[in-house]
Amino acid sequence: MWMWVVHRTTGVAIFFFLVIHVIDTSLVRVSPEAYNLIIGHYKSPIFGIVEAGLVGAIILHAFNGLRVIAVDRWNWALRHQRMLVWIVWGIFAVLMAGFLPRHLMNVFGGAH
Amino acid sequence: MAAPELTTPRQRPANLRTLGRTQRWGWMYQRISGVILIALIFTHLFVNLMVGDGVSQIDFAFVAGKWADPLWQWWDFAMLVLAMTHGTNGMRILVDDYARRPWLRATLQWALLITMVVIIVLGSLVIWTFDACPLDSSGDLMPGVPSFCESVV
Numbered sequence: 219m220w221m222w223v224v225h226r227t228t229g230v231a232i233f234f235f236l237v238i239h240v241i242d243t244s245l246v247r248v249s250p251e252a253y254n255l256i257i258g259h260y261k262s263p264i265f266g267i268v269e270a271g272l273v274g275a276i277i278l279h280a281f282n283g284l285r286v287i288a289v290d291r292w293n294w295a296l297r298h299q300r301m302l303v304w305i306v307w308g309i310f311a312v313l314m315a316g317f318l319p320r321h322l323m324n325v326f327g328g329a330h
Numbered sequence: 331m332a333a334p335e336l337t338t339p340r341q342r343p344a345n346l347r348t349l350g351r352t353q354r355w356g357w358m359y360q361r362i363s364g365v366i367l368i369a370l371i372f373t374h375l376f377v378n379l380m381v382g383d384g385v386s387q388i389d390f391a392f393v394a395g396k397w398a399d400p401l402w403q404w405w406d407f408a409m410l411v412l413a414m415t416h417g418t419n420g421m422r423i424l425v426d427d428y429a430r431r432p433w434l435r436a437t438l439q440w441a442l443l444i445t446m447v448v449i450i451v452l453g454s455l456v457i458w459t460f461d462a463c464p465l466d467s468s469g470d471l472m473p474g475v476p477s478f479c480e481s482v483v
Contacts, residue, residue, distance in 0.1 A: 226424065233417040237445060240410065240453045243393075247456050249464065250390035250474030261386050269385065273375060280368045287361050317380065324384030 221303055225282050228275035235272055266325030270318060277313050281306045356419055363416040370409045391476035394462035403457050410453040418446040 245253040259265055285302045288295035295302060379385055396402040421442050429435040463479035464472050471479050 229417070229420045230424065233421055236413055236417055237449055240414075240449050240456075244452055244456045246390060246393050246460060249472050251472070253393070254389045254474055257388055260388065266385065269379075273379070276371060276375070280364075280372070283361075283364045284368070287365075320380055321384055324379075324386045327386075 221282050221285070221306070224278055225286070228279040231272070231275050232279060261325060263325060266322070269325075270314075270321055273317055273321070274310065274314055277310050278306065281309050356422075360416060360419055363412045367409070367412050367416060370405065370412065374405070374409060390474050394460075394476045397457065397460050398462060403460075407454060407457050410457070411450060414446050414450050414453075418442050 242256050243253075245256055260269065285295075285299070285306055288302065289299045290296075378388060397406075422439060425435055425438045425442065429438050463475050466472050
């Protein structure tokens with residue numbers, strides 16, 4: 219039940235980001251300076267944290283989506299779906315542990 | 331004794347499944363596009379946010395460097411089309427679930443469809459008409475272009 223809420227919430231958030239992301243990228247057709255100005259905001263601390271949340275949302279949505287497919291397709295997965303929820307959160311934790319330090323260093327300036 | 335009259339076999343219900351044909355395809359599409367998107371998006375995130383200086387390296391020259399390679403143009407184009415259709419299809423399901431009033435539902439569905447078409451057209455134009463070395467009105471290179479433009483002009 220909770221994963222269903224997580225799946226819908228992250229899906230909606232990713233959808234709206236996607237629309238914004240295509241529009242901001244389209245500034246490369248206006249001028250390099252216009253694009254660099256707007257994309258510069260992505261590197262600010264506040265947006266850097268929002269971005270980390272976005273990556274987390276994508277990870278959850280992706281692996282929970284695979285869980286949904288598996289549960290629908292195989293009896294084994296249906297019987298063990300509760301354990302699969304924990305595996306989704308486990309993968310989320312591992313990937314975020316790999317991504318967050320690197321990303322936050324890039325955002326807060328430690329990496330260069 | 332006459333043989334008992336055979337009754338016509340019972341008609342099978344026209345649709346044994348819980349979803350109609352369109353919805354069933356929508357469901358299948360969501361799964362297929364979802365699995366492909368996992369590969370496309372995780373590579374996109376890894377190359378742009380993990381390799382090199384991550385988010386702080388992204389500027390016009392970074393985009394120009396990537397789109398100089400047709401592989402990344404096709405990659406981003408595939409991501410654009412699949413993500414937008416997957417996302418719109420998902421949002422359609424949410425609108426169906428939560429927008430109870432017919433006029434509201436119709437308005438939102440149309441808004442979604444229009445947004446999807448506009449974003450796919452805009453994104454495709456940007457990818458396929460991209461100019462790595464744009465000139466200003468007086469014919470000079472615009473500031474912020476990648477260094478390889480010097481040798482091109």
